[in-house]
Amino acid sequence: MEISYKSTRGDGETYTASQAILQGLSPDGGLFVPTQIPKLKKSLKELSQLSYQDLAYEVMSSFLTDFTPDELKGCIERAYDSKFDTEKIAPLVEKGGVHYLELFHGATIAFKDMALSILPHLMTTAAKKNREDREIVILTATSGDTGKAAMAGFADVPGTKIIVFYPKHGVSPIQEKQMVTQKGENTHVVGITGNFDDAQTAVKKMFHDQDLAAELARAGYLVSSANSINIGRLVPQIVYYVYAYATLARDGKIQDGEKINVVVPTGNFGNILAAYYGKQMGLPLDRLICASNDNKVLYDFFSTGIYDKNRDFILTTSPSMDILISSNLERLIYKIAGDDAERCRGLMESLSAQGKYGITPAMREQLEDFYGGFATEKETAQTIAQVSKDTGYILDPHTAVAAAVYEKYKAQTGDTRTTVIASTASPYKFTRSVLCALDPKYDSMTDLELVDELHRLTGLPIPKAIEEIRTAPVLHDRVVDAEDMPAAVRDILGCV
Numbered sequence: 001m002e003i004s005y006k007s008t009r010g011d012g013e014t015y016t017a018s019q020a021i022l023q024g025l026s027p028d029g030g031l032f033v034p035t036q037i038p039k040l041k042k043s044l045k046e047l048s049q050l051s052y053q054d055l056a057y058e059v060m061s062s063f064l065t066d067f068t069p070d071e072l073k074g075c076i077e078r079a080y081d082s083k084f085d086t087e088k089i090a091p092l093v094e095k096g097g098v099h100y101l102e103l104f105h106g107a108t109i110a111f112k113d114m115a116l117s118i119l120p121h122l123m124t125t126a127a128k129k130n131r132e133d134r135e136i137v138i139l140t141a142t143s144g145d146t147g148k149a150a151m152a153g154f155a156d157v158p159g160t161k162i163i164v165f166y167p168k169h170g171v172s173p174i175q176e177k178q179m180v181t182q183k184g185e186n187t188h189v190v191g192i193t194g195n196f197d198d199a200q201t202a203v204k205k206m207f208h209d210q211d212l213a214a215e216l217a218r219a220g221y222l223v224s225s226a227n228s229i230n231i232g233r234l235v236p237q238i239v240y241y242v243y244a245y246a247t248l249a250r251d252g253k254i255q256d257g258e259k260i261n262v263v264v265p266t267g268n269f270g271n272i273l274a275a276y277y278g279k280q281m282g283l284p285l286d287r288l289i290c291a292s293n294d295n296k297v298l299y300d301f302f303s304t305g306i307y308d309k310n311r312d313f314i315l316t317t318s319p320s321m322d323i324l325i326s327s328n329l330e331r332l333i334y335k336i337a338g339d340d341a342e343r344c345r346g347l348m349e350s351l352s353a354q355g356k357y358g359i360t361p362a363m364r365e366q367l368e369d370f371y372g373g374f375a376t377e378k379e380t381a382q383t384i385a386q387v388s389k390d391t392g393y394i395l396d397p398h399t400a401v402a403a404a405v406y407e408k409y410k411a412q413t414g415d416t417r418t419t420v421i422a423s424t425a426s427p428y429k430f431t432r433s434v435l436c437a438l439d440p441k442y443d444s445m446t447d448l449e450l451v452d453e454l455h456r457l458t459g460l461p462i463p464k465a466i467e468e469i470r471t472a473p474v475l476h477d478r479v480v481d482a483e484d485m486p487a488a489v490r491d492i493l494g495c496v
């Protein structure tokens with residue numbers, strides 16, 4: 001079955017998967033969505049016998065139907081290799097009666113590696129397929145993890161350049177150090193004086209900027225995105241939900257076909273949307289529990305049907321979820337609007353003009369798969385301490401938000417179904433928040449001292465990604481205001 005893609009704000013024009021990946025965002029400002037969600041081709045029993053790579057092929061080949069088997073297998077092989085520190089790629093760890101799906105075993109120790117280790121290969125393959133000979137320039141806004149993972153993926157990939165914008169004062173010290181020490185002739189990192197939403201909005205604006213596009217095209221560049229607005233990010237993320245289910249089934253933790261819940265610490269709504277697509281493929285998922293931090297715009301949306309970003313932006317200990325404009329929600333809105341691009345565009349225009357929109361009761365009824373919850377900073381820290389005390393397992397603050405919301409969910413619903421929590425980062429990426437949750441005395445130590453302390457306390461091996469930054473020189477120090485981002489791009493690319 002051929003799957004094509006169309007824009008959530010378009011006129012129905014369709015694109016192949018490779019065209020959608022290459023473009024990133026549709027020219028009308030919408031996001032590409034598959035015209036239908038394919039069903040899983042093999043039984044869950046058969047799938048549970050497969051390696052991560054073979055399972056990735058099963059899932060991704062159903063969506064990326066214009067890639068040949070050889071092309072796709074080549075991409076998968078180059079992505080899910082020894083960059084990951086375990087052959088399982090995404091191990092499932094049972095602690096305190098819940099299953100943590102550890103998505104942080106890749107090169108930059110956050111879940112972004114799951115998709116960003118394959119996106120560069122999908123993109124360069126897509127360029128070849130479409131006889132695109134311009135150099136691909138990736139413009140990416142990051143709340144801390146995407147930037148490093150995207151650069152690690154694209155570094156020294158021929159035919160590509162990548163420019164990452166991050167909020168100078170909105171990422172963890174280790175996240176920043178990871179980014180500003182990035183090697184690779186084709187990588188560029190720029191701090192901005194605003195927050196993540198400012199960076200993301202300015203990047204989206206550059207995609208719409210016809211003058212900039214024409215200028216860059218003349219200079220031989222094709223601009224694309226590595227943010228989760230790119231469908232090439234979303235499809236690889238479906239794989240690990242299928243893998244988690246298959247692993248539970250293989251290990252006899254669930255009966256064949258038994259439904260499970262998933263809890264996802266959410267920012268841009270990409271990770272949880274992948275779970276939703278998995279459910280539509282036929283994966284037996286029950287509730288999709290959307291966990292927010294103090295920036296609880298999604299919790300409010302699920303409780304009221306009103307999306308309202310007019311509120312203070314709060315810097316939390318889970319910075320990768322400090323987001324008020326969850327881009328991927330647009331794909332869900334399009335779906336519950338009955339695939340009506342006109343209506344979807346109207347709501348998104350209202351979001352950019354008034355900062356909010358409301359959905360109809362009929363649309364709300366279709367959100368039953370989701371449960372929205374949030375955890376405060378205090379609850380997040382308490383959860384890190386409690387889980388450590390009860391089980392010895394150390395959660396990073398993002399995963400702790402999910403674990404805290406799951407506890408609230410259980411207390412509220414009494415639901416005891418088998419549950420998987422998406423564990424999105426290694427605690428080594430957020431040592432200060434993690435250790436201070438255990439004992440405030442740690443606040444006086446430096447970040448790298450805290451790394452050693454976490455190692456001493458837990459015996460968990462220190463990831464290569466952390467060892468590397470201890471001595472790495474700072475290679476990027478540019479900082480600009482959000483409105484000067486286009487000028488920075490012109491400067492970096494030598495278009496003046």
Ligand SMILES: *Cc1c(COP(=O)(O)O)cnc(C)c1O
Nearest residue numbers: 145267268269270271320424425
């Ligand atoms: C990006 C990120 C998230 C949020 O994922 P979304 O797909 O943006 O919802 C959560 N945790 C960590 C560690 C992340 O890097």
